[in-house]
Amino acid sequence: MKILTKSIFSLLVLLFFLIGTSCSQFENLFLNLPIKKKITASGGGPTVVERELFCLSDYDAYNDNKDDIKSIKYVSAAYITISASPGLQGSSLSASVFRSDGVTPIFSITLPNPVAANYIKNAYKLELTQTQIAAFNASLADYKNEDCFVAELRISNVTGTGNPPYTITGQIEIVVELETNL
Amino acid sequence: MLKFTTLFTFWIIIYCRILFSQAGVGINSLPPNEAAEYTMPIATWFGSLFNSGGYYSADVPKDFRFKFSLLGMYIMIPESQNKFSANPGLNGYSNLGETATITGSTGGVYLGPDGFISYPHGFDISSLPAGIYQLAGSIQGTELLLRFFPTISAGDAEAGFWGIGLKHNFSQWLVDFPLDISVQLLYNSMGIEYTGNNPKNYVKMDSKNFAVNAHASKTFQDMFIVYGGLQYESSSMDLDYYFRDPNELYPLLRDKRHSTTVDGDNSFRFTAGGAIKLSVLVINFDLNVASQFTLAGGLSLQF
Numbered sequence: 052m053k054i055l056t057k058s059i060f061s062l063l064v065l066l067f068f069l070i071g072t073s074c075s076q077f078e079n080l081f082l083n084l085p086i087k088k089k090i091t092a093s094g095g096g097p098t099v100v101e102r103e104l105f106c107l108s109d110y111d112a113y114n115d116n117k118d119d120i121k122s123i124k125y126v127s128a129a130y131i132t133i134s135a136s137p138g139l140q141g142s143s144l145s146a147s148v149f150r151s152d153g154v155t156p157i158f159s160i161t162l163p164n165p166v167a168a169n170y171i172k173n174a175y176k177l178e179l180t181q182t183q184i185a186a187f188n189a190s191l192a193d194y195k196n197e198d199c200f201v202a203e204l205r206i207s208n209v210t211g212t213g214n215p216p217y218t219i220t221g222q223i224e225i226v227v228e229l230e231t232n233l
Numbered sequence: 234m235l236k237f238t239t240l241f242t243f244w245i246i247i248y249c250r251i252l253f254s255q256a257g258v259g260i261n262s263l264p265p266n267e268a269a270e271y272t273m274p275i276a277t278w279f280g281s282l283f284n285s286g287g288y289y290s291a292d293v294p295k296d297f298r299f300k301f302s303l304l305g306m307y308i309m310i311p312e313s314q315n316k317f318s319a320n321p322g323l324n325g326y327s328n329l330g331e332t333a334t335i336t337g338s339t340g341g342v343y344l345g346p347d348g349f350i351s352y353p354h355g356f357d358i359s360s361l362p363a364g365i366y367q368l369a370g371s372i373q374g375t376e377l378l379l380r381f382f383p384t385i386s387a388g389d390a391e392a393g394f395w396g397i398g399l400k401h402n403f404s405q406w407l408v409d410f411p412l413d414i415s416v417q418l419l420y421n422s423m424g425i426e427y428t429g430n431n432p433k434n435y436v437k438m439d440s441k442n443f444a445v446n447a448h449a450s451k452t453f454q455d456m457f458i459v460y461g462g463l464q465y466e467s468s469s470m471d472l473d474y475y476f477r478d479p480n481e482l483y484p485l486l487r488d489k490r491h492s493t494t495v496d497g498d499n500s501f502r503f504t505a506g507g508a509i510k511l512s513v514l515v516i517n518f519d520l521n522v523a524s525q526f527t528l529a530g531g532l533s534l535q536f
Contacts, residue, residue, distance in 0.1 A: 082259075083340050083351035085480050111433060111477060112262075131348050172325070172346045224348045 082229040083126065084112045089133060089222045090204040095215035099141075099206045102153065106199040112229065113198070119231040123191040125184050126226040128177040130160070133220040135167035138212030144205070146177060146223050150190055151199040157190060158183040159203075167206070167219050174224070191227060259335060259353030260436055261477045264486055265493040270317040271353065272438075272472060272495050274310055274336040274525075279440035280468025280499035281308045281525040282363050283380075283396055283421035289508040289517035289531060290458050291413035291450040293374045293402035300369040302533040307362045309526045310336045314498065319343065321350055323482055336361075350480045367396070374402040380421060389429030396421030396442075412449045419444040419466075435475040435490065442468045442497075448504070458508040460519070468497030498524040510535075 084107070092101035107113040107123070130146040144167060147159035160177045162170070179187070190200070202223045211217045260268050286304035315337035319329040325346035332341035337355035369378040377399055384393030400417035404410045419442070426437040448462025471494055478487030506519025506529075515535055521527040 080356065081339075081354040083342060083353065085349050085351045087348060087481055110479070112479060115431075115434070126351075127342055127344070127349065129344055129349055174344055174346060174348045176344050222348065226342050226349050226351050 079121070080231050082112050082116065082231065084110055084227050084229055086110065086225045086227065087222055088202045088224075089220060090202055091218065091220040092204050092206070093216050093218040094209075096209040096217065097207065099209045099217055099219065100203065102201050102203045104151070104199055104201055107194060107227075108198050116229060116231045120194070121230045121232055123188075123194055124228045124230075125179070125187040125191065126228050128158075128160075128179060128226070129174045129224045130162060130170060130177055131172075131174040131222045131224065132167050132170035133222055134171070135219040136211045136213060136217045138210070139167040139206070139217050139219055140210060141165045141206035142208040145203075145207075146221070147203040147205065148187070148223065148225070149201040149203065151197050151201060153201045157187045157200070165206070167221070170221070177223075259340075259355070260472070260474050261434065262353050262479045264321065264476060264478075264483055265491045266322065267317075267320070267352075268472060268474060268476075268491070269493045269495045270320075271334050271355075272470065273317070273498065274314040274334050275438075276440065276468055276470035276495040277314065277497035277499055277524055278308055278310070278336075278361055279423060279470065280442045280466055280497040281521075281523060281527050282306055282365070283394075283423070283440075283442040284419060284444040284464065284466040284468070284499065284502065284523075285521055285527050285529045286365070286367070286531055287378065287398055287417055287419050287444070287446065287464075288400065288415070288448055288460065288462065289450075289506065289515060289519070289533070290452065290460055291402060291404070291415040291448050291462075292452060292458075293371045293376045293400060293405075293413075293415060295373050295405070297372045298370070298376075298535065300371075300533050300535045302367050302369070302531050303364065304367065304529060304531045305362065305364045306530075307360060307528040309360045310358065311525065312359075314525070315355065319350075319352060321482070323347070323350070326350060333357075347482060348480070350482060365394075369398075371400075374405045376400045376417075378419070384424070386428060389427060389434075390425060391428050392423065392425040394421065394423035412451050414447065414449045416447050417445070419446075433475050433477055435473070437471075437473040439471040440468065441470070442466070442499075444502075446502075446504075452510075456510050458510060458515075458517070459506075460508065460517075461503070461505040464502045464504065466499045466502060466523070468499045470495040470497065500524065502527075 088105040145161045316331040329343040332352040333355035338357040340352035340354040342351045367380045380396035398419040404414040421442045423440045444466035446464030450460035502523035508517035515533040
């Protein structure tokens with residue numbers, strides 16, 4: 052009878068140990084959150100610029116897990132032109148993101164080619180420096196107090212084949228990673 | 234005992250709830266063809282689970298016998314099932330590379346002509362245990378096995394399952410044959426459905442698992458049993474879910490419910506194990522070489 056009791060006990064201990072071990076694997080879950088913000092800028096020049104506010108709380112993946120988030124990290128960013136006035140170009144075309152105050156810069160990237168149409172159906176990866184990534188991550192870490200940012204699209208010394216006003220609709224895309232508790 | 238049995242079986246429901254409430258985020262972000270790839274290891278896992286524990290002996294007496302068993306399985310998910318080739322079916326998004334399945338680790342983030350496509354991460358797990366119970370009754374060398382758990386709610390999901398098995402001892406027809414040999418058919422079905430308030434989180438999985446095996450056993454001193462068998466098995470899972478399209482790349486598919494069928498990777502399994510019979514109590518343990526290597530243990534009362 053002792054052998055029987057020991058055997059049953061050992062089996063149950065082993066089983067619950069295995070189950071317990073596996074349960075611990077369910078502590079964290081990582082989620083990719085793609086943020087896609089369209090900006091339409093229009094004007095006669097010489098600079099055409101527009102800003103749009105975007106917030107993490109605009110997105111389901113953030114709202115669904117808001118109470119369980121442990122951290123948010125920057126993953127990648129890109130720019131794409133959705134549409135533009137014919138021949139629209141400038142001396143520079145830049146995509147920028149600021150903190151919600153609209154003053155504190157996180158990153159500003161000048162695209163290599165200032166012709167807007169070159170980025171239609173041809174997304175361009177915005178390569179952030181380590182300093183810019185650190186600044187972005189610092190802002191993301193403060194998500195409980197402020198989850199909004201300002202995106203800016205700017206073309207300097209704008210020209211086009213037609214008459215002004217010149218219009219461009221671009222999209223700044225950012226992927227962030229949420230680490231959540233289960 | 235009833236409480237223990239309920240708790241034991243409840244593990245599977247708990248896992249399903251976790252998978253639902255959180256993995257739903259992953260499934261809901263994929264178009265149907267990729268949702269099927271993403272969830273394939275779980276379809277296979279259901280097969281590994283329900284196609285385990287069907288026997289610990291090929292001996293089926295001619296007299297009436299009743300068995301009640303608690304089964305525990307520790308199912309290991311191979312590395313090869315932790316990733317799949319991303320293939321979103323969009324112009325300019327080909328040859329992207331690999332991304333995580335639901336059991337994998339890191340979801341890929343790829344840039345195509347229309348912007349980013351980001352894939353969901355997985356749970357980064359290499360094994361998943363589970364427990365179920367079953368009843369069996371036999372007479373005239375033929376055994377009927379039943380598994381049943383009523384549909385219950387746990388959090389924002391409800392789940393239930395049932396299974397049936399039929400086995401016949403063919404060695405009873407052979408004179409002085411040194412082994413017991415039986416053939417068994419198994420069919421198990423499990424349903425899980427999101428029942429929360431957010432229609433965007435909707436996911437429903439219906440898993441169907443079939444197995445047929447031939448197994449043999451030898452009993453020594455009416456106490457020790459050595460057994461083994463070869464089994465063909467299949468699993469499939471009907472998946473219904475709401476597609477959110479967080480990447481904004483599928484305007485025609487987004488914000489609708491979609492259905493797809495996921496085929497598990499189950500095919501053949503080789504089982505080898507042993508059991509100790511102590512009066513009405515039988516303790517068994519077996520190794521299952523299959524698509525997902527499985528350790529199975531059981532505690533049975535046999536009258």
